[in-house]
Amino acid sequence: MELLDTAVVPEHAHELKREAREFAEAHIAPNAAEHYESGAYPWEILEQAMDVGLVAQDIGEEYGGSGWDLHQILAVAEEFYRADAGIALTLQLASFGTAIVEEYGSETQKETYLRPVAENEQISGLAVSEPETGSDLAGMETTAEKDGDEWVLNGEKYWVGNGVEADWVTLYAKTGDDETNRYGNFSMFIVPTDTEGYDAEHVPEKMGFRASKQAHIELNDARLPEENLIGTEGAGFYMLAEFFNYGRIVVGGHGIGLAAAAIEEAAEFVHGRRAFGRNVSEFQAVQHILADMVTEFHAARTLNWQAADRVADNDAAGHWAAMAKVKSTETATACAERGMQLHGGRSVLTENRIARVYRDVRVPVIYEGANEIQRNLIYNQARW
Numbered sequence: 001m002e003l004l005d006t007a008v009v010p011e012h013a014h015e016l017k018r019e020a021r022e023f024a025e026a027h028i029a030p031n032a033a034e035h036y037e038s039g040a041y042p043w044e045i046l047e048q049a050m051d052v053g054l055v056a057q058d059i060g061e062e063y064g065g066s067g068w069d070l071h072q073i074l075a076v077a078e079e080f081y082r083a084d085a086g087i088a089l090t091l092q093l094a095s096f097g098t099a100i101v102e103e104y105g106s107e108t109q110k111e112t113y114l115r116p117v118a119e120n121e122q123i124s125g126l127a128v129s130e131p132e133t134g135s136d137l138a139g140m141e142t143t144a145e146k147d148g149d150e151w152v153l154n155g156e157k158y159w160v161g162n163g164v165e166a167d168w169v170t171l172y173a174k175t176g177d178d179e180t181n182r183y184g185n186f187s188m189f190i191v192p193t194d195t196e197g198y199d200a201e202h203v204p205e206k207m208g209f210r211a212s213k214q215a216h217i218e219l220n221d222a223r224l225p226e227e228n229l230i231g232t233e234g235a236g237f238y239m240l241a242e243f244f245n246y247g248r249i250v251v252g253g254h255g256i257g258l259a260a261a262a263i264e265e266a267a268e269f270v271h272g273r274r275a276f277g278r279n280v281s282e283f284q285a286v287q288h289i290l291a292d293m294v295t296e297f298h299a300a301r302t303l304n305w306q307a308a309d310r311v312a313d314n315d316a317a318g319h320w321a322a323m324a325k326v327k328s329t330e331t332a333t334a335c336a337e338r339g340m341q342l343h344g345g346r347s348v349l350t351e352n353r354i355a356r357v358y359r360d361v362r363v364p365v366i367y368e369g370a371n372e373i374q375r376n377l378i379y380n381q382a383r384w
Ligand SMILES: Cc1cc2nc3c(=O)[nH]c(=O)nc-3n(C[C@H](O)[C@H](O)[C@H](O)COP(=O)(O)OP(=O)(O)OC[C@H]3O[C@@H](n4cnc5c(N)ncnc54)[C@H](O)[C@@H]3O)c2cc1C
Pocket: 126, 127, 128, 129, 132, 133, 134, 135, 136, 158, 159, 160, 161, 162, 209, 214, 363, 366, 367, 368, 369, 370, 371, 372, 373
């Protein structure tokens, strides 16, 4: 059964989707179990993906990228995540945060920072979350204070993908203290990771997404030239809100890829496993579970692709992006849970793909804004 068919995918993304499938089958899927066990950063696979033009190509052509649009990024996400979430996240995060520089940065910033990422000489990251704050974007405590013609950064960031490996990160910091304008107190900065006062180490080992690496960053009087501010001072919250609308469509794709993996694994298992003198797939109760899984999958996927259109058209983007993220990532958790049950005792063998998927699906319901926050957005941004 082809779950990730092209029926809902616009034609301009078909060729890229085919290339992503080919790459995922040749390089991601065969290495997934090994990376899961070792938890090693998949440098080799990242470089192979760079060689075939599948990394950081969301950056525009004028800065050396391929200018992939949201639909193309989503198509790649579905394929990569079906093969393995941890490796997929590493490949997709190589240009994380660059969209903010591309949208709001100066020409000099774009030439200096975007081009090396697009040309796969550097990788980036996005540093927003903190040890004490994740969901409350207006409650972050890392500060950036102006001192002459420099910004001085102090504070901590947590969970930052590539925070150790990246050459630079787009970082969110507090630049104001206006109680009456809570959302206007934050700004975005380009922070090279070799800046004095920037120290990063990996967060402890995770149970899922093991081939991706996140960092705990400490900023102690890290000084940046004033030109490293991105766009307007005080506009950081709004920049992020827009950025996350796009990101949540792609995270929906993470859920879709994982859900597809769970359904494939479950279907294959029950069609080969025998009990009571017949294939397990012959029990109607089992067939109904698979029927529900595939129905939910297509409902989520259709919503996700429709939401991609809405976000691309800036039509109630926040509302649709949040719905897509909730539905697709929770379809993944539901499919993984059912897939585990259908595997019986073998479900808990860590060497089995279903056990990997089961652990990975815990993450997209959290990152890019926990689903509870998404529900707040769905309600608050609806035109009731
Ligand atoms: C593998 C991984 C990769 C990540 N990558 C990055 C990255 O590259 N860059 C980055 O900046 N961050 C990253 N994150 C961080 C992620 O975005 C945060 O974990 C997420 O936003 C939730 O924040 P928190 O963990 O601090 O949870 P908290 O904010 O402490 O919330 C805990 C829980 O409380 C509940 N909750 C909180 N607020 C509300 C509310 N208003 N209403 C109802 N319920 C609520 C929710 O259930 C929530 O899950 C990553 C996280 C993971 C796990």
